Amino acid sequence: MTTKLFGEPVRRREDGRLITGRGRYLDDIGHDALAVAFVRSPHAHARVTDIDVDAALDVEGLVAVYTYEDLLGPMAEPLPVLIPHPQLTAPRTGYPLVRDVVHHMGEAVVMVVATDRYVAEDACDRITVSYEQLPVVVGVDAAREARHAVHEDVPDNVAARHHQETGDVEAALAASAHTLAFTQYIERSACMPMEGKGVHAAWDPADSSLRVYTSTQASTSVRAAIAAKLQLSLEKVEVVAPDVGGGFGVKIVHPWPEELLVPMAAIALQRPVKWTEDRREHFISSAHERQQRQEIRVGYDDDGRLTALDVRIWHDNGAYTPYGIIVPIVTATQLVGPYVVPTYRVRVDSVYTNTVIVTPYRGAGRPQGCYAMERTMDRIAQERGLDRAEVRARNLIQPDQFPYDHHLTFQDGRPVIYDSGDYPGLLDKLTALVGWSGVEERRAEATARGKLLGIGMAMYVEGTGPGPYEGGHVQVLGSGKVLVSTGLTSQGQGHETAFAQIVAHELGVPIEDVEVTTGDTRRFGYAVGTFASRAAVMSGNAIALAARGVKEKALRIAGEALEVDPSDLEIDEGLVQVKGTPGISIPLRTVAVLSNPLRYAFDEAAKQATQFAGPGDDSKPPVAAGDAPGLEHVDYYSPVRSTFASGAHAAVVEIDTLTWEIDVVQYAVVHDCGTIVNPMIVEGQVHGGVAQGVGGALYERMAYDADGQLQNASFMDFLMPYASEVPDIDIDHQQTPSPLNPLGLKGAGEAGVIPGTAAIASAIEDATGRRIAAMPISPTELYDLVRDDAAGRVAPRRTGAMA
Amino acid sequence: MRNRAMGQVDQERTVSAVVNGTPREFTVPARRLLSDALRHDLGLTGTHVGCEHGVCGACTVLLDGVPVRSCLVLAVQVQGAAVTTVEGLARSDHQGGEVLHPVQEAFRECHALQCGFCTPGFLMTIAAGLEARDPAQPVTDDEVEDMVGGNLCRCTGYANIKKAVHHAAATIREATR
Numbered sequence: 001m002t003t004k005l006f007g008e009p010v011r012r013r014e015d016g017r018l019i020t021g022r023g024r025y026l027d028d029i030g031h032d033a034l035a036v037a038f039v040r041s042p043h044a045h046a047r048v049t050d051i052d053v054d055a056a057l058d059v060e061g062l063v064a065v066y067t068y069e070d071l072l073g074p075m076a077e078p079l080p081v082l083i084p085h086p087q088l089t090a091p092r093t094g095y096p097l098v099r100d101v102v103h104h105m106g107e108a109v110v111m112v113v114a115t116d117r118y119v120a121e122d123a124c125d126r127i128t129v130s131y132e133q134l135p136v137v138v139g140v141d142a143a144r145e146a147r148h149a150v151h152e153d154v155p156d157n158v159a160a161r162h163h164q165e166t167g168d169v170e171a172a173l174a175a176s177a178h179t180l181a182f183t184q185y186i187e188r189s190a191c192m193p194m195e196g197k198g199v200h201a202a203w204d205p206a207d208s209s210l211r212v213y214t215s216t217q218a219s220t221s222v223r224a225a226i227a228a229k230l231q232l233s234l235e236k237v238e239v240v241a242p243d244v245g246g247g248f249g250v251k252i253v254h255p256w257p258e259e260l261l262v263p264m265a266a267i268a269l270q271r272p273v274k275w276t277e278d279r280r281e282h283f284i285s286s287a288h289e290r291q292q293r294q295e296i297r298v299g300y301d302d303d304g305r306l307t308a309l310d311v312r313i314w315h316d317n318g319a320y321t322p323y324g325i326i327v328p329i330v331t332a333t334q335l336v337g338p339y340v341v342p343t344y345r346v347r348v349d350s351v352y353t354n355t356v357i358v359t360p361y362r363g364a365g366r367p368q369g370c371y372a373m374e375r376t377m378d379r380i381a382q383e384r385g386l387d388r389a390e391v392r393a394r395n396l397i398q399p400d401q402f403p404y405d406h407h408l409t410f411q412d413g414r415p416v417i418y419d420s421g422d423y424p425g426l427l428d429k430l431t432a433l434v435g436w437s438g439v440e441e442r443r444a445e446a447t448a449r450g451k452l453l454g455i456g457m458a459m460y461v462e463g464t465g466p467g468p469y470e471g472g473h474v475q476v477l478g479s480g481k482v483l484v485s486t487g488l489t490s491q492g493q494g495h496e497t498a499f500a501q502i503v504a505h506e507l508g509v510p511i512e513d514v515e516v517t518t519g520d521t522r523r524f525g526y527a528v529g530t531f532a533s534r535a536a537v538m539s540g541n542a543i544a545l546a547a548r549g550v551k552e553k554a555l556r557i558a559g560e561a562l563e564v565d566p567s568d569l570e571i572d573e574g575l576v577q578v579k580g581t582p583g584i585s586i587p588l589r590t591v592a593v594l595s596n597p598l599r600y601a602f603d604e605a606a607k608q609a610t611q612f613a614g615p616g617d618d619s620k621p622p623v624a625a626g627d628a629p630g631l632e633h634v635d636y637y638s639p640v641r642s643t644f645a646s647g648a649h650a651a652v653v654e655i656d657t658l659t660w661e662i663d664v665v666q667y668a669v670v671h672d673c674g675t676i677v678n679p680m681i682v683e684g685q686v687h688g689g690v691a692q693g694v695g696g697a698l699y700e701r702m703a704y705d706a707d708g709q710l711q712n713a714s715f716m717d718f719l720m721p722y723a724s725e726v727p728d729i730d731i732d733h734q735q736t737p738s739p740l741n742p743l744g745l746k747g748a749g750e751a752g753v754i755p756g757t758a759a760i761a762s763a764i765e766d767a768t769g770r771r772i773a774a775m776p777i778s779p780t781e782l783y784d785l786v787r788d789d790a791a792g793r794v795a796p797r798r799t800g801a802m803a
Numbered sequence: 804m805r806n807r808a809m810g811q812v813d814q815e816r817t818v819s820a821v822v823n824g825t826p827r828e829f830t831v832p833a834r835r836l837l838s839d840a841l842r843h844d845l846g847l848t849g850t851h852v853g854c855e856h857g858v859c860g861a862c863t864v865l866l867d868g869v870p871v872r873s874c875l876v877l878a879v880q881v882q883g884a885a886v887t888t889v890e891g892l893a894r895s896d897h898q899g900g901e902v903l904h905p906v907q908e909a910f911r912e913c914h915a916l917q918c919g920f921c922t923p924g925f926l927m928t929i930a931a932g933l934e935a936r937d938p939a940q941p942v943t944d945d946e947v948e949d950m951v952g953g954n955l956c957r958c959t960g961y962a963n964i965k966k967a968v969h970h971a972a973a974t975i976r977e978a979t980r
Contacts, residue, residue: 014919015910015916018922019889019907019910019916020889020892021888021923023919027842027852028842118813118834118835192957193957194861194921194955194957194958195920243918245918245919245920246918279854279856492919683914684914684958684959684963687959687960687963688917688957688958690960691959691960691961714856714858715856716858720955722955723948723952723964724952726960728962752960
């Protein structure tokens with residue numbers, strides 16, 4: 001019997017090259033390419049009055065200089081609004097190179113092409129851009145006040161007003177036994193993959209074709225964008241995502257200006273051209289996420305059960321809206337989490353600021369929604385004098401309530417209907433895993449050591465695997481090799497392994513024979529991309545369906561060759577055989593040869609196949625109607641709607657009362673992503689997400705000053721967690737398979753990051769007895785909060801909490 | 804015309820160094836970073852550049868056995884030195900194949916990498932850390948924290964990297980028995 005592969009911690013097939021330095025990342029490609037560097041705006045809001053390139057022309061090795069004036073046709077038009085929405089009433093996007101007005105520090109004004117990057121930067125240094133500075137808007141509150149406008153023709157700074165409601169929330173609040181109202185903030189962080197963006201383009205003039213390598217999460221879409229903007233026919237453009245050094249969302253945006261400008265230069269100069277983003281560029285010209293102001297009104301009964309929830313959000317979308325209002329919609333619709341919310345209203349104003357654009361970063365609006373809902377639960381618990389776990393338990397959707405319709409519309413335009421889950425199960429597992437009931441002893445022990453100890457929890461439901469579709473291609477070669485491809489891309493999620501596990505399992509072949517390619521438009525032209533925890537759900541199922549198609553064809557052909565009914569056949573270890581009758585068999589590779597009526601005897605496999613070739617029916621064509629040569633199949637998976645993963649996290653913090661350093665000493669995760677293909681990979685995703693959650697709660701923020709200068713645009717100043725900042729993580733799994741897809745999968749990629757800020761805020765509040773209403777929080781801020789008599793105090797819930 | 808401001812930074816120098824056990828000679832402008840020389844002049848692209856200001860550690864290589872951030876070293880500074888990159892970490896099995904270093908094996912075994920971009924820097928740092936200690940002694944958590952504490956990884960949350968260090972140390976310890 002074939003070794004069990006599905007659901008096993010199979011070691012990763014991509015690791016061999018990556019641990020020996022044989023990976024092929026963007027900047028590893030094309031050492032002879034011309035190099036691009038950009039002159040970027042030092043101002044957040046300014047009118048370009050003059051660009052003087054004369055001094056740069058003396059630099060030996062300079063090849064070309066481009067400004068907006070050099071852009072032609074569609075390139076001179078604004079970049080696309082990828083995802084329009086009726087409520088996005090004032091969408092604005094930039095140009096590939098600045099036209100007249102800069103709207104955030106870091107926007108590219110001039111592109112320089114030179115023989116190498118050092119020379120290109122020399123030339124950039126010699127270009128003088130003159131600016132007339134304009135008033136700057138930074139932060140949601142300033143955007144809301146609208147004393148100044150980011151875009152002249154959007155005087156209120158409001159890009160979109162998103163609004164959903166499930167009933168008359170004012171009436172429901174008025175009828176509620178108790179109500180609470182509060183305001184809280186969450187700040188910006190960023191994906192910050194270790195590899196920045198990068199583009200390599202080579203034009204073949206003889207063939208009039210373009211090959212582009214780009215560090216992207218969406219190669220098929222970049223291809224379409226390049227074809228449209230550079231006016232090329234789609235079949236003349238190939239886009240390949242090579243090994244990508246992390247994405248976390250920022251590389252789903254497309255086209256980045258550089259993804260158009262670099263190919264444009266490669267065509268114009270008839271030379272390969274490459275741009276590799278440096279770290280500072282990544283900070284000031286890619287994307288950030290998370291800043292919101294949240295005003296929450298909630299009604300509940302004596303037992304702490306929700307009766308009404310009204311949420312008003314101001315969401316900072318930065319200077320432009322190329323990615324539409326996906327992030328605020330996700331916040332608005334995922335905020336309700338695992339709870340029954342009888343009447344819900346959410347209104348989001350998505351506002352412009354003179355800062356880097358805001359597009360999805362792992363979680364994509366969910367951490368903010370979770371922060372709103374979970375902190376609401378904590379407030380209700382405190383007001384009612386109830387345990388925080390108990391309040392949550394009373395409000396959870398019960399296992400017999402699925403499918404559960406929240407009567408909201410998700411980011412994909414489909415209803416928010418939870419497909420399956422067991423939220424009380426998650427909560428029970430979490431309280432056991434973290435030792436929720438034993439915290440008072442630990443608090444006393446910590447107090448004796450001079451530390452403040454606190455515990456917090458947060459639960460979430462995550463819509464994963466949105467459509468519209470992904471596809472998979474599976475082909476068995478005469479050598480026995482099984483080629484698998486899908487259009488979406490990989491940035492470290494182990495797709496080469498997980499998808500190979502699926503094919504090996506479905507087709508009955510050794511995993512060693514399976515080769516997976518992702519993100520290469522030469523291999524698969526139709527794809528959506530890797531985001532929203534959708535790769536395993538979407539491509540995993542598409543590939544499974546494709547493998548089932550191959551299997552069906554293989555059994556049919558083998559049945560003819562062996563003169564048995566296909567339903568009596570099985571495939572095991574690459575051998576098609578009669579069930580229960582070993583010996584009557586044919587290798588799958590031979591079936592692959594038989595599948596093609598043209599089989600010159602180039603090799604042994606073809607020679608062997610001839611012995612199985614039947615006499616043939618002279619009255620029929622060699623390839624029957626509806627059939628095709630080759631043992632291969634393409635299939636697509638297109639879900640009716642997203643599938644909803646869920647989980648619960650708890651954090652225990654210890655706070656030093658001298659330094660006010662906040663140490664996360666324990667972190668517990670219970671996670672439900674349905675059926676698991678590879679538990680090792682899923683746990684790895686959880687670990688990485690939690691690390692980013694801890695970073696977002698305690699360390700990471702984009703420190704813009706009032707002039708729109710990003711003051712911490714380096715790894716020296718932007719504090720990403722090192723190993724010393726990430727706690728050990730205890731994980732427990734729960735599996736409620738999705739009824740929506742053949743494999744029962746739910747997404748797992750983003751989950752780890754979602755509840756971090758909420759759980760850690762709750763734990764700090766529990767430890768200090770001080771209201772935590774702005775995250776992230778630094779030791780200095782916590783010190784100020786504790787010392788400030790005017791700051792909100794939380795009534796002590798337990799003995800041992802700081803008075 | 805050469806711009807005067809360039810000074811001597813782009814004057815070319817020839818550097819001789821032993822790279823991954825092989826004597827190499829390369830001619831680079833004086834300002835060329837070691838990371839760029841390794842990647843673009845010698846084609847050793849396993850060394851990755853994550854920040855170019857010495858914080859992330861992705862570009863870590865061994866200079867005479869000591870981990871250094873190759874983005875903070877000028878190529879001309881390695882004249883006469885031995886440089887080891889991730890490509891030189893495995894050893895030949897003298898039959899056309901290679902034997903992975905225990906830390907490489909451990910990274911695969913423990914799922915200590917995801918996107919793999921920071922991995923070469925971790926491997927070099929940890930390999931040097933393991934080399935510098937008494938292999939007969941079990942490795943402590945503090946030692947492990949020390950070895951991995953100076954490099955950034957955005958994917959793994961470090962848990963499995965720490966596990967891999969323990970695993971590699973145990974393998975090396977077994978081999979010394």
